[in-house]
């Protein structure tokens with residue numbers, strides 16, 4: 098039987114990110130969340146796994162950079178300091194340049210053999226600037242909202258299951274209702290996934306702020322297009338989501354044997370997977 102470090106059980110919780118990895122490839126889930134904590138007879142050395150976890154997919158980096166810049170601007174607003182588009186775009190371009198200067202060598206795709214072209218950096222620079230312009234264009238509509246929380250990890254429970262969330266922005270409207278905002282920097286290509294993420298946020302906010310579902314609104318803001326999509330949740334749907342999360346968390350923790358986490362290789366997923374180097378089923382041809 099697999100023995101895991103106690104720390105695993107301290108931090109073991111459900112999150113939307115884990116949900117996505119689990120449904121993409123369970124072997125990837127094993128490498129990401131279980132393999133670093135194996136105490137003996139590990140299939141892959143946990144130290145090697147921890148080292149591979151330092152790489153990040155170029156697509157994730159792209160979104161993270163924009164989120165970081167936006168979050169700094171929101172922090173300025175919360176401190177009653179002025180926000181500045183030029184400062185934000187300069188800071189963003191500088192960060193993109195840092196990655197470009199090293200040829201994207203911290204990207205998972207680079208580690209897995211892909212050459213990161215200059216056109217990729219040009220595209221993320223342009224896309225990022227578009228997103229920031231949209232954000233600044235929309236921000237006047239947010240000024241009337243009291244800033245309650247932004248980009249902080251929060252934890253709560255559904256029954257015995259620990260849940261981790263990180264909401265981009267929580268604002269209180271003048272009438273006392275809350276709106277949870279999520280900035281999307283890519284495409285909206287999965288309606289169901291997004292709805293689950295927002296439902297998890299509402300479940301957290303109900304407990305954290307002691308509000309009912311009808312006092313909490315959610316919205317996705319697509320920074321590439323400026324489109325806004327609101328979601329409202331009824332109690333019945335939230336109970337369904339709770340049950341789904343409990344079932345999924347139980348499935349994730351049935352046991353921790355490597356063989357019980359099947360690989361689901363695909364060219365696209367494996368190229369962006371941190372663990373392709375140690376995964377026998379990887380479809381990438383690493384140099």
Ligand code: SF4
Nearest residue numbers: 122125367370376379
């Ligand atoms: S390399 Fe591919 S098959 Fe292996 S864990 Fe990663 S995504 Fe799954």
